[in-house]
Amino acid sequence: MEITEVTRECDICGCDKNTLISKKPSWTKTSVIKYKNKLYHSTDVMCNNCGVIYKNPMMSRESMRDFYQDAYMQLYEPFNVTSISGVSIALRAVTAIYCLDWLDSIGYDITEKKVFEVGCGFGTLLMAMRSLGAEVAGVEPGKRSSEIGEKVFGFKATVNSFEEFNISHLYDLVIINNTLEHFYSPTEALKKARTMLSPHGKILVEVPSMLYPYPGIPIDGFLSSAHNFTFSKESFEWLAYKCGLKIDYMAYKGHKKCMFFLLSEYKHSETVQLTIPPTKENINKLLNQYQEVNTFIDDISDQVKFTQKMKEEGYLGIAKEYPNHTNVLGISYVNWLLAQNKPKESLDFLNSPAGVWKDNQSEDVDMHPGTLTYLRGLTYRHLGDFLQAKKCFEEAMLQYPHFYKYNFLSDMVINGLIPENIFGTSSWYNCAKTLEMM
Ligand SMILES: [Zn+2]
Structure with missing residues (x-):
C-alpha cells in the first residue's frame, strides 16, 4: 500500500x-x-x-x-518479544512512576478503580496500577508491544486501534499516556474516551509540552515525525472543552516534563473559562515563548565542542557567555570537577547563579533538580562535611520521583525483569545507596 x-x-x-x-x-x-x-x-x-x-x-x-x-x-523501538532488554522495560517503569507520583500528589487513589489505557504498550503502567489494587484493561495497536506485555507481565491487551475498538465496559479512569499526540484526530479519540467513563469517571492524559523541548535537540527533532500534534496547556484546554471535558488538575510533572491533565465531564449548567481566548495577540505570545525557550538549544547545538571549551576555560566564564546554558552541562561540569578532586571549585560553582537549576527546560531521571542536590551532597562529602552531605542526600531523595515507594519496581528487579545494575549509574539510585551507607 x-x-x-x-x-x-x-x-x-x-x-x-x-x-x-x-x-x-x-x-x-x-x-x-x-x-x-x-x-x-x-x-x-x-x-x-x-x-x-x-x-x-x-x-x-x-x-x-x-x-x-x-x-x-x-x-x-526496534525490538521484539525475544530481543527486549531490561533497560527498555525499566525505562517504562520509571515513566510509570512519574504518573503514579502525580496522581498521588493530587490525592487520586487508584485502589479498587477500574482502569483502561488507550495505547497501553507493554502494559507497564497498568501493571504498576494493578500492584496498587486497580482492576486494569487496555487496547494496543502494535502487535509486538502486546506480545512483549504478555510475555513479560502476563498481561493481555486487546490488539486493535482505539478507533476500531468496541467499548463494552465503563471505567473509573481512562488513561491516554503519551498517545494522544499520535492520533489522526485527537478530538475523536478524546470524545470516544469520554463515552467510556462511569459516572464521576476521569480521564488522565499525558502529552509532551511544546514549551519544554529536550535540551540539545533541535526543534525539528523535538517535533518528532510520529507526533501529529504538539500541545501547549492552552491548546489542550481548547481540545478538552470541545470534547465536553474540563481540566480538574494540570501540571508539568511527567517524565521529560510532559503535561499531565486529569479531566472530567462538564455539565451544561457549568461555565468553563478558557484561559486563552483565540486572539492573534495570544498566539503571538505563545510563539515568542516557544522561540525564547529554543534559543539556548541553537546556542549549544555543538555540545561536544562546548563541553570541551568549558573544561579548558572553566565554566563560570562560559556560563556568562551563554546565560541560558542547559542543566545537563552544569551537571557534567560538577561531575568533572569532582573527578578532578576539586570540591572547592564545585561548591563555588553550585553557589553561583550558573549553578542554579534552570526551570525553562525539560528534565529526566539523571538531569533533574535532585541530581544537582545530590552532587552538592557529594561535594560536601569530598570536603569532609558529612552532616551537610547527608542533608543534601535526604533532600535530593525528596526531589526525585519516589522510585522507592512502589514495590512493583523492586519486584521487577527481584523477578529478574530488570537487572539491578542498570540503575547503577542513575544518580537517584546512587543517592539512595549512599544514604543507606551513611
Ligand atoms: Zn486550531
Missing part, C-alpha cells in the same frame, strides 16, 4: 490558517521517517486560532493505521 498524505485544517478548532514552524528536518533519527523505502520529511505548522502545532500535510488515516500496526515499532 502506498503512503498517502493529506492537507488538513486544524483538528482542534477547525481553523484553516496556520504559521510554518519547522520544515524538512535534518535530524535524521527522530524526525525523518524512512518508511517503505521513502523518506518522509514532516512539516509542522501552528494553528493561528488555537495555537496547537500539527503536521500539515499529515499521513492519511488509512496510511497511519498501516504504519502503527508494525512499522512504528520497527522504526522507533
Whole structure:
C-alpha cells in the first residue's frame, strides 16, 4: 500500500490558517521517517486560532493505521518479544512512576478503580496500577508491544486501534499516556474516551509540552515525525472543552516534563473559562515563548565542542557567555570537577547563579533538580562535611520521583525483569545507596 498524505485544517478548532514552524528536518533519527523505502520529511505548522502545532500535510488515516500496526515499532523501538532488554522495560517503569507520583500528589487513589489505557504498550503502567489494587484493561495497536506485555507481565491487551475498538465496559479512569499526540484526530479519540467513563469517571492524559523541548535537540527533532500534534496547556484546554471535558488538575510533572491533565465531564449548567481566548495577540505570545525557550538549544547545538571549551576555560566564564546554558552541562561540569578532586571549585560553582537549576527546560531521571542536590551532597562529602552531605542526600531523595515507594519496581528487579545494575549509574539510585551507607 502506498503512503498517502493529506492537507488538513486544524483538528482542534477547525481553523484553516496556520504559521510554518519547522520544515524538512535534518535530524535524521527522530524526525525523518524512512518508511517503505521513502523518506518522509514532516512539516509542522501552528494553528493561528488555537495555537496547537500539527503536521500539515499529515499521513492519511488509512496510511497511519498501516504504519502503527508494525512499522512504528520497527522504526522507533526496534525490538521484539525475544530481543527486549531490561533497560527498555525499566525505562517504562520509571515513566510509570512519574504518573503514579502525580496522581498521588493530587490525592487520586487508584485502589479498587477500574482502569483502561488507550495505547497501553507493554502494559507497564497498568501493571504498576494493578500492584496498587486497580482492576486494569487496555487496547494496543502494535502487535509486538502486546506480545512483549504478555510475555513479560502476563498481561493481555486487546490488539486493535482505539478507533476500531468496541467499548463494552465503563471505567473509573481512562488513561491516554503519551498517545494522544499520535492520533489522526485527537478530538475523536478524546470524545470516544469520554463515552467510556462511569459516572464521576476521569480521564488522565499525558502529552509532551511544546514549551519544554529536550535540551540539545533541535526543534525539528523535538517535533518528532510520529507526533501529529504538539500541545501547549492552552491548546489542550481548547481540545478538552470541545470534547465536553474540563481540566480538574494540570501540571508539568511527567517524565521529560510532559503535561499531565486529569479531566472530567462538564455539565451544561457549568461555565468553563478558557484561559486563552483565540486572539492573534495570544498566539503571538505563545510563539515568542516557544522561540525564547529554543534559543539556548541553537546556542549549544555543538555540545561536544562546548563541553570541551568549558573544561579548558572553566565554566563560570562560559556560563556568562551563554546565560541560558542547559542543566545537563552544569551537571557534567560538577561531575568533572569532582573527578578532578576539586570540591572547592564545585561548591563555588553550585553557589553561583550558573549553578542554579534552570526551570525553562525539560528534565529526566539523571538531569533533574535532585541530581544537582545530590552532587552538592557529594561535594560536601569530598570536603569532609558529612552532616551537610547527608542533608543534601535526604533532600535530593525528596526531589526525585519516589522510585522507592512502589514495590512493583523492586519486584521487577527481584523477578529478574530488570537487572539491578542498570540503575547503577542513575544518580537517584546512587543517592539512595549512599544514604543507606551513611
Ligand atoms: Zn486550531
